[in-house]
Amino acid sequence: MNLHQLRFVREVVRQNFNLTSAAKALFTSQPGVSKAIIELEDELGVEIFRRHGKRIRALTEPGKRILLSIERILEETETLKRVGKDFANQDQGSFVIATTHTQARYALPKVLSEFTKRFPKVRVSIQQGNPSQIAQMLLEDRADLAIATEGLANTSGVLALPSYQWQHAVVVPSGHPLLNHESITLETLAKYPIITYAKAFSGRSKIDAAFGQRNLTPDIILEAIDADVIKTYVENGMGVGIVAGVALDPERDRLLKSISVGHIFGTNVTHIGIKKGAYLRSFIFTFIELFSPTLTRKIVEQAMASESSDYQI
The missing domain is CATH 3.40.190.10 (Periplasmic binding protein-like II)
Structure with missing residues (x-):
């Protein structure tokens, strides 16, 4: 069993069980993805996917449980990488914010101006979309934070922190x-x-x-x-x-x-969304507090340790 096999299973599910799309997303070949999944199934002794001919149609019941474990393993793997990078580079790196047009245009400019003064080596990227799209970016680790008024508080796997x-x-x-x-x-x-x-x-x-x-x-x-x-x-x-x-x-x-x-x-309440179980680098805590001064690092860490998805201050 290896991480490549786990990533292949997760990506096939993300790509709506399309092996070709999963292979493209992972920059590999379709036969390679198919072979790796079959080898993992053989090792585990159960079928992860239901098939019709050569086509994958859905997850089996044991496959649903396996996917949950895969998500946790890969999240912990990414956390290990982030921890290493954070301690090696305390004041530099990339920072992706997924948000709506209103937040990007009106709420973020002054905050980002101050943030970039404090962290000139951090490269910030703003990805815009509707609330469901930015929540998905967060869940798929394509963004570090999400900011929106609608949607975040009702998205499974996302901790929604009220900001203003x-x-x-x-x-x-x-x-x-x-x-x-x-x-x-x-x-x-x-x-x-x-x-x-x-x-x-x-x-x-x-x-x-x-x-x-x-x-x-x-x-x-x-x-x-x-x-x-x-x-x-x-x-x-x-x-x-x-x-x-x-x-x-x-x-x-x-x-x-x-x-x-x-x-x-x-x-209305605008929320900052954080993926549950995510590891936040030090400069992200600073950004959160700049955006919403009531959300100190201590409060954010307490919220992340809580079972709730919609934290109230």
Whole structure:
């Protein structure tokens, strides 16, 4: 038994039981992957995969248990490598952050500016996607941390640490009738065409839930993953925008006016996601505390040692 065989089994499952895709992902040949898996099955005395002819279709029952052990073994192997690198290179290395556009555009710049001053030899990479995509990057060790508002707290295998709270805002051009209201209601807002986030992004679930609870159907004429896109179409007069309050910049958005609507859509929480069982290098703890000062190294380590997936501060 060797680590290559274990990696082959894990990758075949990740690639939806496609041997060709698994071989490409691991930069090897399909026959090599197939042979290694068969040899592992012979050594263990059980079939890991169910087959139809030469095609692998699914995991067997013992295969499901074996996969759990494989995941733990490979995670520990990666941890050993990281520990060695961390102690050999305390202030250098690569750091991959998986996040959404809103976080990358509005929440990260000041934090990363300070972080890179402290760790000039650390090479930071930002990988963007929707919440489910960035959670998957984290679980597949393609990212060290994930940052998002939606999704992370409900993903198995991910520890979600609350980092900061925010509320939505309505954005309209100067002179818009909504600016004459002392307090906007859902009924008033539902009278206008709305431009807001796509389903998986930036607290959209809170927006849908609020309208749904009042049995209102908003006229959402455009959805986007990018607050800058939403604001552009609002400036062009297409409709009323609903964006994260953090996505408003008085200097850049001088043609727009904002109205706080936390009273109708509630408060959202942006989380930092960490893969359960992961080893974090020292500079990652520093980044977490820069991003959310309440998340000290001690608190993060306590949360990582806990059984819970959704840590509350």
